[in-house]
Structures are given as structure tokens and as C-alpha cells.
Amino acid sequence: MFKTLLAIAAAISTLSAQAEISTYQSLPKDYVGTINPNSFIEDEVTAGGFNELMKYVVAAPSQEDAGSCLYMSHTGVVEWWYNRLNNLEGDNKVDFAERYYMSLKTNKTNQDEIDNWRTDNIRRINKSSVMFSNKDYRFTKGNFKKVDGKRVVTDANDEDGSYGTQFNWIDLTDTIGKNAVEYKLPKFKREVLHVDADKDQWSVAKAPADIVERIKKALHKRNAPVLVIYNHKGFWHANYIFGYNDNADTKGCPFVSSFKPFMEEKRDYWLEKAEKTKSDSWRAKYLANAEKVMEKGDAVQKRYEEVGCASKGVFYVRDSIYPNENMPKYDYDLVKEGEEDFLNAPLIAREYAWVQTTLNHAIQIYPEGME
Template sequence: MSKLFILLALSLTTLNTTWAKPNSRFIIGAKYPNTEAEGTRPVYSKAIAPDHNSFKGGYNDLLPFVTASPDQENAGSCLFMSSTGIVEWWHAKMNPQLTSSEDRDLSERYFMNLSKEGLDNDLNYWPTDMIYALNKRGKIYRNEDYRYTKGWYKKVNGKRVPALENEDGAYYGVPFSWISLYKNLDAPMVKLPKFEREIIFKDPAENRWNVTTAPKDIVSKIKRMIKKRNAPVLAIYNHVGFWHATMIVGFNDHASTEGCPFVGTYDERMNKRADEIVEEANLAQTQAQKKKLLRKAKNFRRRGKQVEDSYQANGGCSSKGVFYVRDSIYSDPDMPLYDYDLTNSGEETNLNAPVILREYEWAEQLINHAYQIYPL
């Protein structure tokens, strides 16, 4: 099953009916660590699912071209899910004659493979410049032909390779998608325009875990950039201790923040994670490992307090004002199943919600990079 594409012909009213719930509710998502250095356990968080009032009076022009992403699960692929999502968005907008969802649904896996093949080795700063790696090829497969998938893999000399189910050290899951297996693929590729990117804000220390470093007017800056090209913005932020990348596809000054569920509980959840890290430290086999983990726990508490202090100093939670966000970690039980592995059954997961809502305070406190990708 391909990712769901919201047909261009749908009116905004139909879009609201398709995406919105009868009443606003929360979706639970699992964010896994990007690397073992970040941790070993996923962190769960709530996101606001839009209701029928969420789009009223908002900046909704981008919504007809948004695709719903498969759940990235534990691949650590958020930057590629978001970057490919933006390329898909432009592909749909620039080619309104395409009527098949399969033709609009592009391969995150191919983009991931380019990184593993070293096409990003000469980039000045890959968190903001990754789109230039795709420019080197200028084309991409459709997801239908080279899908974001699950398979059996193991690590040999630190590199993932295909494995058999019963092999020692073999695992099954989406990290299989990092393995390049398209060399002999007999499928047409989609030609892409050259892309450029304009940076809105980059953390001064180039730290993807930093918090409260965004300019005071970051919300206004993101809104202006969305309006400038009528196009999405890619944001990187600290997701309860893990860095995460996502797409901002609109905003609404009039929609309820539902009590700021992400930022309002951030300090509490960072302290909970710090407690877990302390437990891990107490089980460490060496003093060096223990000290490293205790420093990590201390940094979690520091960043949590930093966010809470800044959040309260700015007046706490506003009652209204949200960004529309297309994410890759909020599988929605009301969405169709995505079939990762066509040779298997039982591994399917519901697609992510096409759009979740994030309070403006999320951007003010947690975003550390923001930029816009656009075709030349």
C-alpha cells in the first residue's frame, strides 16, 4: 500500500473532513533514538490531532499537496522523511497532471541510501544541506518501486548488510532501509529540478539538541518564509532529548493550543528521562561509563529547566496559535495500514496523521534549525 495522498482536486472543506476528527484529540507517537549514543529506549509524546475548527481562518494553502508518511519507527531517518516529504510536496505542486498517488509518492529509502554512499561527505553542514546530496543525482525512485521497508539485517564491521532470518546477530526492521539495493532495479526514476535552501535560523553552536536558542520572533520568521514561496519549512528541534526533523506546512493563529501539551510537560518528561539514565548509570560496568551517563542525565535536567524557565518567562501557554506539522512518528489508527514488507504479513503499521498541530511555544522553545527547500 502506498502512502495516502490527498488529491489536489479536494476542496479545503473536504480536506478538513478527511483529516479532522469530530473533536480535537491527542495522538501518541514514539520517537526512537537516532543513534545508540542518544539512548536505547523510545520516548512517547502527545500531539494534537486537528478537529473541524483547527483549519478555520488558518494559512491552509499548502495542505492539498501534503502526503502522509509511513511511521519511521527506529530507523533514525527523520531528516530524510522530512526532506523527501518536501520534495514530494514540490513534485505534486509542480505536476498537477499526475493523478496517481503512486506517481507522487517518492522513495525516502533512496535518499537515505545516498547518504550511506557518501554523497553528503562534502557538504558544509549536512543537517541543513542534505538536499544538495539529492541534487547530485537529480532523480529519485517512486516509493512503489523502492519502498521504505523492513527486512532482515545484521552489522558487519559496523555496516548493515542483508541477513537471513536465522543468522546470528540478525534483526528485522526498518533499519534495513539504509542498505542500498537499487543497483539492479529495473524501474523508471522521477526527474527532479535542482533544489536550493534558505536558512531561517541555525543554532549558533550547530547543536541539534540545543533549546531556547531560537530568536524571539522565530514564529513570525517561519510564517513569513511559508508565505514567501507558499511552501513548507523544515524544522529541527529537541524532542525530549532526541533531535528530530519535521515539516511545517501551515499555521493558524486562531486554533486552540489545547493547553500546550508538548512544551507544557517538557521539563517533567526531561526529568523522567534523566531518572531513567541515572538507573542505567547505576548498572554501568565501568566508572567511566557511569560518569558519562550521569553527565548526560544532568544535561537532560538542565535543558528541561531551561525550557520551563524560558516558557514561563514568556507568559506560559497561549490559548491559541498552532503550526500545522507533517511528522513521521505519529501513527494514526484512523489512517490506512502501510505495508513495509510485501513478502511478509503482520509488520504493517498505520500511516502517520497527515497533519498534527504544535503550539507556537514549541517553535519558540525547542527549534534549533529551520530552513526552506525550494526548486530553482
């Protein structure tokens, strides 16, 4: 089932096995379902659920291999708040620039206020409390290469260059047009619902027993989303939750039930590498990788067996790694053809066991004064 993804993994270095998720091309559809992508109408996923927050959600472009999930999620929550505070719905919603938030990270904006990047990144936007729309600073694709570990602009003829969404990490905010609208934002704060004791974004099976109820309570407390970080089958990943439905069928908990089998395939890949190499040092690294992936796989499976797969109950998730063929095509590069991809569905449903087994951080972002 995961052979294609493993083929991609074969080209990744040993350290990349613990990177932010980037093998987007062949991610299995390991979710319960997606909402009707053209309108937030009630269907088998949402009928009878807590649906109050979805009208301010904006679908994200696929991040592809940008490694930008934390900033896609933060941008999504900030635009959600802007749309809510200004009562913008439907075609009137503002689509903020993920690329602008990524530039804040590149420039280490407000870095002295970031004690734990897993929970504190909202403080970057507080430096100026300004945002731009995606129309004026587009999440794009471009030609880039790395020089001394830093991405720089290059051209299509550069043999050392690449083309893709990692281009968005290069700060080109000085190219934003003079007529671009500056959206004024409130100062934001965050409430930490859960933080891993070791500040480990790959941690599994350590979420508190009441994490599902904590998230639900937070959703109701401020009628606002919850941003989470979790282990996505060996990679860390971030997205945000904006609702839930206790009545929706979990369809066998597709994410959690496929976690250990996926890790077993990754283990077999590393064991095969260890068997073929003639280098003792590389063999030791490959064997260590095989052991690490199964530590995570076994831990998730053990917690899964403890909490079980409830027949009903899903969270509504906005994500950036599942382009949906029923959504409109997103044009990354306005001067190039053939690089387009579908937008993500605005709602992906995941079983509650997902956060019970793999979540390691959860925060709720909100404007000052809404404590």
C-alpha cells in the same frame, strides 16, 4: 505517563540518549490534534487557518527505529514540490521513495557540497535530480546486521541479525526495476531561516524571539513548507511545517508543558542506574547523563515560562513518528504478514511554543529560479 518509554530507554546505551529519535513505540500523543485523516477538510484545527499548502502533502509511513527523520522530511518536501509544480492532487499525487534519499546518504552522494548536514542535505538530490516512487523502491523492513559498523543484508536465521526499518539504509538501488519511472526534478536551493551557532541539533531555548513570524513569513513568501530540526525531549528530530492557524486552540501546549516532566523521569532513570552500579566509571557517566537531561529540561522550562502558552496558535506539521489508527495500514514487507503499521496522519498540530523553545535549525527548500 512515560513509564513505557522509559522501559525502552533502559535498553539503550548512554550514548543513545542523544541520538536521532528512535523510541517510536510508546511516544506520547503530545500534540494539539490531527486533522481528519481521510480528507483535508476544515475542522477545529484548520478552520480559518493558512491552508493553501496542504493539498500537496503526502502522508509518511512510520519510520519506526530507522533513525531516518531527516530523509523522511527531505523526501516529503521534494515530493511536495513535485506535486505542486505538476498540479497533482488527491489520488494523483506522487509518493516518493524515502529509501532512495537514504541511499544517497549511505553513498555520501555530493558529500563535498555538504558544509552543514543540518541545512545542506537537499544538495544530495541535486547530483542527479532524479527520484523514484515508493512503489518502485519501497520503504520496507528486512533482515540486516552490522559488520564493521556497516549494515548488510542477512537472513532470518542469522542469530546476529535484526529485522526492521533500519534495513532501508542498505543501498540496493541496483534492484530498482528497469521499467521504474525516473522522475526528473529541478535543481533545489535552500534559504536558512535559522541555524544554531554551534551547529547543535540538540540545542534548546536558543531560537530567535521572532522564529514563529519568520516561519510564517517563509510559508507565504514562496507558498512552500519549512523544514525544521528540534529537540524532541532528549532526541533530535526533523519534520516539516506546511501551514498554521492563529485561531486554533493550543489545548494547554501539550508538547512543551510535558518536556520538563519527561526529562525529570529520564534523570531519575539515570540516577537509579548510578546508585545500583558498582563501577565508578559507569557511575560518573550515569550522573553526567542525569545532569545533561536536566540542563535541557530546565532550559526549555525557563524559555517556556518566558514566552508562555498562548491560548491559540498552531503549526501544521507532517511527521513520521506518529502512526495514526484512523489512517490506512502501510505494508512494509510485501512477502511477510504482521509487520504492517498505520500511516502517519498527514497533519499534526503543534503549539507555537514548540518552535520557540526547542527548535535549533529551520530552512526552506525551493527550486532554482524561485528566489
